[in-house]
Amino acid sequence: MFRSKNILWITFAFCITTGSCEDVYRQSGTEVKMDCLGADPNGEIEWKLNDVLVLAKSKRGQERRGSSHVAQRARIERTTLKITAVKSEDSGVYTCKTDKHTLYVVSAHANPSLVLHSTDTNLNCEVPKDFKGTICWSTKDSKSCKQNKNMIVKSVTSDNAGLWTCHIKNEKGDQVFKLDVTITVVGPLNTAGEVTTYEGDPAELPCFLPAPSRLPITGGSWTHENTSDISFPALMRTGSVVKWNSTGVSADKVTFSDEPLNKHFNVTLKRVKDDDAGVYVCSLVFEGGKSLSAKLTLKVLKREGAASDNTSGGSDTTWYMPVYGVQLWVWVAVALSAVVLVGLVVITVLIHRRNKRMKVRGKKRSE
CATH class of the missing domain: 2.60.40.10 (Immunoglobulins)
Structure with a gap:
């Protein structure tokens, strides 16, 4: 303790009697200014870094650059030394007359x-x-x-x-x-986790980022873990735009947006069947080759009263196919009802005409 206190007092006394002692901290890339308090603005000034000349100025104002690496970025204004865009190698002890400045150039970054x-x-x-x-x-x-x-x-x-x-x-x-x-x-890349639909209905598979990516997206796609029968679109980047590429896609099974994408990467399955159920994986590939992925489970329910096809092992979902927002069986029922109604009207008209003809014939016979 005694020694450390003595060292501090000796250092303090040296700075008081010989000039200023200062520790200077600057971030890499910024400017630093160091004053030579003991110098005459109209006299000769000489700045050194670790005893190597940086810059000197004569009484007439003429500058002489030294061999120090920092000389080209330095200038003297009155008695102040200014250095622009400091680098880590600029750190060291700067002296002018009896003034002493220890420069620490520091930096921080995330990689x-x-x-x-x-x-x-x-x-x-x-x-x-x-x-x-x-x-x-x-x-x-x-x-x-x-x-x-x-x-x-x-x-x-x-x-x-x-x-x-x-x-x-x-x-x-x-x-x-x-x-x-x-x-x-x-990220993270998110999905709904679980999507439930009925046979014959469409199923939207959502996939999204919390915010538009600041890392360029270079690719991505959807896959079904249980089967490869469905060909999904792949993400394609053109300039700054990311869109789904429709080449080779199962158009009868998958629909998707053709607009530019930035955070939502949804696709929709059409006329879902029982064997479409299972785990789907959405993935995005970023510049540099790194990727994110997320899984979603699709559950497909049978409709009440739907008949089973024992020969094929599946369900006949044709009657439940949506047509203009209404299931096919409803359209068929309406059409059949219309046919029956028209038939009844025709029969009624024919019977009415026959009865009328018979009355006319009866009147002629009685005359």
Whole structure:
């Protein structure tokens, strides 16, 4: 304890007697300004990085660039050194006269920052190697800070989306800088889970994302786990537009939208049969080859009174086929009723005419 206090006092005394000592933290890509408090604005000024000349200015205002890698991005304004678009290699000790500035160029990023649901991402907070403080990560809702400059977030969900903050603290535990990183989660891919319909009726199979994907969708499709008899459309990307490709599709069995798609990827089965029941899988493929998928179970119910076809092992659903929104058997019943009604009207008219003729003949005979 005695030694650490003495070192702090010695350092403090050195800075007071010789000039200013300052630790400067800047995010990579930004600008930094460091003042030479002990210099005369009208006199000679010389800035160095780790004892290598960066930039010098004469009394007449003429500049002389040194051999330091940072020289081309540096300029002197009065006594202030300005460096644009700082990089990690710009970190180090900058001196001017008796002033001393230790620059720490820091950065933070998520790799990737656009993350598919249930996959991993890496959080990295980069500081110079000679930094002796601590680094930790937190979210806006977390009360604790995880002590690690590199952290893997496994199997991300929507709960992991949003702002993550890297806290940079000095040896005394004081926060000296912080960096924010945003994670965007794509997915999950959702379905209705279970769809129930009757034989002969259509069945819509829903598949959707919570929001339009910020990752380019390059493909996708529907499949039936139990059979390959149905040919579903495949997703096709043209420029920025994603649409269903109708090539080779079972048009008599599947319908779908021909409009551009961004979050809904539904298809509809026509005239569902008993053997159409089972598990269906909706999948999306994204740029880079990664994918999301979701399952849906289709249940097909028999109608009450529907006769079974014992020879084929299936059900005759033709009579329940929808025609203009009304089942076929209703149309047939109406048609038969109309035929019977017309027949009765014709018979009634014929009988009426026959009776009338017989009356006329009876009158002629009596005369």
